[in-house]
Amino acid sequence: MSRLGFTDARHLLSRTGFGAEWEEVKRLEVMPRDKAVEFLINRRDYSVPAIPRFSSWQKMVALHNNMSRRRMVMRIAKAEGAGLKNWWLQHMLDTQSPFLERMTLFWHNYFPSSIEKTKAPSLLVNQNRLLRKHALGNFSLLLHDIAKDPAMLVYLDGYENTKDAVNENFARELLELFTLGRGHYSERDIKEAARAFTGWGVHPKTGQFFFDRTAHDPGIKHFLGQRGNFTGENILNILLKHPRTAETVAEKIWAEFINSSRPHPAVVKQWANVLRASNYNIATLMNTVLKSPQFWDQRNRGNLIKSPVELAVGTLRSLPYTLPRNNLAHMLDNLGQCVFEPPTVKGWAGGQEWISTQSLMRRIGLLTNLTRGNLNTVRRKTGVELKLPNVPESDLQNWLLSVQPVKAAPASEGKQRFVRFLVLDPAYQVT
């Protein structure tokens, strides 16, 4: 099989990572396409930087229950939350396996939980580790684990769902967003599923999942045409047998990796079948997706808008610019993608929604500030040296842009000026 070549290598890297580092493009361009895809999928470094100290769940519960000290909960969540966000973003900047982090971020968006509601950094960091563990693993295990994940139980009120006070919140989003999608279930299915999950909670001392038998409704439930004294696990298994669950995954994968327009139903079906046939192996699905004609189709190049994380982290990973103040989390918040703080349970809408007049202004503001810096070699914390490749301007353009620039190149010479021109061109906003 023939070599990937420069342009396809940059396409593969920028779609699956954060930007496309020059050295990486050079490494992949000599590989055949299938080899390059498999190389990326198999390169998984699960190590993460040292986790900051977070207040325990037990402490947060105690503060919350003490009316005179409740205000502390907010204060701690804010301060420790900033540490949590910067911890993950730093890892995105430094990781040796960016695809694994992209997938972790994809699942964070798929199964969102927010610091704003949970006020529990210690639970969210555990959820983040769970998402990374399964990011290229098994969707069935991921779904089961996330349903029992303490941060999720708090975020969607599952921990308050008892047989005497049924709370539908988790059951509703499980059906609407995580598995079947609207139009494939009834309001009754939501109510019955909610009953099955009663008694699932977070232990007030350990912050771990625990099942309170006395709060569980063991009665008969009618769910999606089936009848039985279902438990929460039974409900998840019924959903995993339903073809729509894998289709929902495939639809979101399409929007993340191919094109933000509506996917072709035949492609969704095909990918969903791959996922189900592999017993929900996510790596198998991604192997199919990244080798698919749709992924490589020229018409899909430059047809995804970079997420704020891709834009900011991608620029900082590829070019030797430095952030004036090292508060990436705050900056991403301004751009509309604050990790650990998705706007709703639907996550970030993404696609064209990334660009509003407001966010575009801020994206350009950020890039303008960054590109004021010079392009001297910088040494990152990890010891990696980042420098601008010494290549002709045309190569720089092919590297940094996926489509032709919108504006005319500057008349005056100078690499710094030329890179600045490329980064500030609207074409840099797409991938």
Add this chain to the structure above:
Amino acid sequence: MRLTGAAAIAGAVPDIALAAAPPAVHQPRIVVLVELKGGNDGFNTLIPYDDDSYYKHRPTLGIRKNNLIPLQDGMGMNKALQPLKSIWDSGDLAWVQGVGYPGGILSHFRSMDIWDTGAVQGDSTMGWLSRVLPRFKQGLHGIAISPDQGSLGPLEGSQLNTVAMQSPRSFLANARFIEEVPLNRQTAALAHVTQTQHQLVDVGKQIVARLQNPRSRVPMRGAKGQLGHGLQSVAEMIVSGIDAPVYKVTQDGFDTHVGQQGTQENALYQVGHGLAAFAETMKRAGMWDKVLVMTYSEFGRRITENKGRGTDHGTASAQLIMGGRVNRGIHGRHPNLDRVDANGNVAHTTDFRALYATLAQRWWGQANPWHGHNALQFV
């Protein structure tokens, strides 16, 4: 073009001299939309204190007659809205009760899409205002104030010239970096980016010009919280003479599944306080007759309280309208609380499109695009 020079815009108004004062613009009649995010409980906002059924459904959450602001016909306002009492007394406040749409959908997202687009079926993403504003207004159509990446909602649409911003100040601070670019259709994504950048430059020109040479300066006093500051920005832009016919602001915190009372009252307090301060500013600026404020929310809440002293997603709710030309009163019928559907929700009595029809016809003097939904009398 560059919107301004390199001077940082630190103060309220940039001090960069323009060659000429901006031309006088005709300011159209203005609508300020207040989104109550999460699904506001209309029954504890506009309280039917003469309806025994209300107290049967709400043994703990029901608000007693001695604990509310009586208005008329057995209906009273939540006490958290106290600052609005004087506006009611002067005849500039109206309520529409029982507002909803057929086949109420209990998903926040889908239901908000319906409210935003004015279409109960299909999956149009075009905001309902794109059926009204382009008919009579060129140029700028609307400004949404949102602290985060809030969507444009009813101002969404390729035919609308709209922007979202955190505040005019932050808008100007960032807009100075933006250069004019030609529309580029290499890909749909790039077309969207260049189109947005074009809009940004266009709107930026006007906002810069107006805020530097405001028609008058009437600052809004006592702004607090997300909504208060949003309304303060809106007031600043209206007073300075920016010609947007629609502004949108948001108050969060209405998804009250658990422990509703404190949460809802806190959110309503923000609404009452913010709207009263805004009304006072418009009056001082002589703009009160040109402005109409309307609330909306994706849905109301279930009439029967749940066991967590909260309420789950419902259907019909009450919406507030105020302005110098508003006809005081409680419009629409109070829903029958004894008849609920399979989800425990009451039937709505006023279709939400009647509110949009009223704004189109009676406020802006345009034909009603929502056939079968007649305008109400609140303005």
